[in-house]
Amino acid sequence: MVVFDNRTEQRLMTDIMELLVTHYGAELSEDELDYEIDRVEQALNHARSSHQGQLRKSGEPYIFHPLRVTHLAARHWMDFPSIIAALLHDVVEDTPVTLEDVREKYGDEVAHLVDGLTKVTSEIMSRDDLKKETYKKTLLVAIDDIRVLCLKFWDRIDNLLTIDALPLHKQKLIAEETRMVYVPLAQHLGMGYVATQLESLSYSLLYPRRAEVYRQAIATQKNLHADFLRKVRARIINTCEQQKLEVLLKNRWRPFSIVSARARQRGFASLYTLEVQVSRTMDAYLFLGILHGLFPPIPGKLRDHLNLTSQFGYQALKTTVQAGELRVRVEITTRKLHRLNESGVLAPGFKFRHENFRDLIKSLMEGESAFDTDSLRLASATIQVYTPQGDIQILPEGSSILDFAFEIHDSLGLHARRGVINGRTRQLKTRLLDGDQIVVETSEKPEVLPKWLEWAVTPRARNSIRRYLRNKIRAT
Numbered sequence: 001m002v003v004f005d006n007r008t009e010q011r012l013m014t015d016i017m018e019l020l021v022t023h024y025g026a027e028l029s030e031d032e033l034d035y036e037i038d039r040v041e042q043a044l045n046h047a048r049s050s051h052q053g054q055l056r057k058s059g060e061p062y063i064f065h066p067l068r069v070t071h072l073a074a075r076h077w078m079d080f081p082s083i084i085a086a087l088l089h090d091v092v093e094d095t096p097v098t099l100e101d102v103r104e105k106y107g108d109e110v111a112h113l114v115d116g117l118t119k120v121t122s123e124i125m126s127r128d129d130l131k132k133e134t135y136k137k138t139l140l141v142a143i144d145d146i147r148v149l150c151l152k153f154w155d156r157i158d159n160l161l162t163i164d165a166l167p168l169h170k171q172k173l174i175a176e177e178t179r180m181v182y183v184p185l186a187q188h189l190g191m192g193y194v195a196t197q198l199e200s201l202s203y204s205l206l207y208p209r210r211a212e213v214y215r216q217a218i219a220t221q222k223n224l225h226a227d228f229l230r231k232v233r234a235r236i237i238n239t240c241e242q243q244k245l246e247v248l249l250k251n252r253w254r255p256f257s258i259v260s261a262r263a264r265q266r267g268f269a270s271l272y273t274l275e276v277q278v279s280r281t282m283d284a285y286l287f288l289g290i291l292h293g294l295f296p297p298i299p300g301k302l303r304d305h306l307n308l309t310s311q312f313g314y315q316a317l318k319t320t321v322q323a324g325e326l327r328v329r330v331e332i333t334t335r336k337l338h339r340l341n342e343s344g345v346l347a348p349g350f351k352f353r354h355e356n357f358r359d360l361i362k363s364l365m366e367g368e369s370a371f372d373t374d375s376l377r378l379a380s381a382t383i384q385v386y387t388p389q390g391d392i393q394i395l396p397e398g399s400s401i402l403d404f405a406f407e408i409h410d411s412l413g414l415h416a417r418r419g420v421i422n423g424r425t426r427q428l429k430t431r432l433l434d435g436d437q438i439v440v441e442t443s444e445k446p447e448v449l450p451k452w453l454e455w456a457v458t459p460r461a462r463n464s465i466r467r468y469l470r471n472k473i474r475a476t
Contacts, residue, residue: 248278249275
C-alpha cells in the first residue's frame, strides 16, 4: 500500500534535488546552483499551497502527481526551468493561479512551458475538437521548445500508472491515445526506453488479461533461471576483472506488448537481455571479444549500432550467445550512449535533428486531418539514405523514391520521373532501404498522378501532391 505523507513527499523532493545537483553541480557555480535550488523549492511550496485540499480520483493528495512528474523529469536530465514547470504544470488548469501569476514569479521561460502543458478550454467546442486543439497547441510549442513534449511524456506516464480510479472506457481511450500519439513522438525524439514504457503501460490497460498472463510468465522465467543468470554474470565479471575491464551488468526483461506476448512462446531467449555498460566505445568491442571467447556466438545475430544509430534510435552492439543450454541476448553500450538511449533528445551530447522534427510536425498539421496519427507512427522508425553528393537524409521507414524527391525540394518531387538507386534505374514507387544512394531523374513538366498518393508515405510529399492535384482541378 502506497503511503502519502510528509515523509514520502520529502523523500521524493530529496531525490529530485540530488539528481539536479549530480547533473548540474559541475557546470554551475555554487551561487548559481543555490539560486536555482531556491527557485525549485519556491515552486514546490507554490504547487503545494495551490493544490492544498485537492485530491486525485484515486484519493491521494494532488501534490504527489506533480512531484512524481518532476522526479521523472529530473531523472532524464531536464533543466531547472523544466523542473519548475513540472511542479507547476497543473496549477493554471486546476487552481485559481493564472499564467500571468506564473510569469511574474518565475519568468517567461517557465510560463511558456506551463502554457504548453495547459489544455485548451472552450464552452462551445466539442470534447474531440478540444483534444485536437490541445494536441496542436502542445506541438506548436514543441516545434520551438522540445521540453514541452518531454514534460508531457512524464505527465502521461504517471497518469497511466495511477489510472485505476477512472472508468474502464476512459482508461482505454487514454491508453489508445498514448499508443497512437505519444509513443511515436517519443520514438522520433530518440527516447526509445520512454516509448517502450508508454507502449507497455498502454497495452496493459487495453489488454489486461493478456498482460497479467505475460507478467506471470516473466515471474516464472525469473525464478526458473535466477541461478543460471547469477553464474553467467559471475563468470563474465571474473573474466573482465582479470582483463582489467570495468563493466556494469543489468538484467532487462522485455516489457509487455502484443509483440512480446507472442514472443513468449519462444521462451527465455526472446524475453531476456543482458545489458552491459562500459566506459568507452573501444571497451565495447573488447568486451564483445571477451564474451564471444566465453560463450559461442550465434551466427547472424551480431548487430553493430554503436557508430550508426539503428532505425529505432538506440546505439549499441547486439549479439546472442549460447551459454550452456540457453541462448542469451546481450546488448553492449557505453555509459554515455546508455544515457542517449534512455533519454534521447534530453541527454547531453544527443544530436537532435531539429529541422527534421519541425518539418514533420508542420507537415502533419498541414494535412487534411487535424492530426495525422498514421503518418506520425510511420515517421517514428527511420532510415538513413544519401543524396548523389553524399549528404545524409533521414526518412521514415518504407519511404519511396518519391518521398526522397519531395524531401529534397517540392519542385524536384513534382518534376520527378524515375530514380536511380545505387546505380540501378527504378520506378518512383520503389521503397528505399537503409544506406541507399538515390539520384532523381526529372521531366520538363510535372507529371503528377493521383496514384502518387499511394506511393508516397511522408506527410510532406502527400500534402504537396494533394495541393498540386487540387490546383490542377481548379484551373480546368
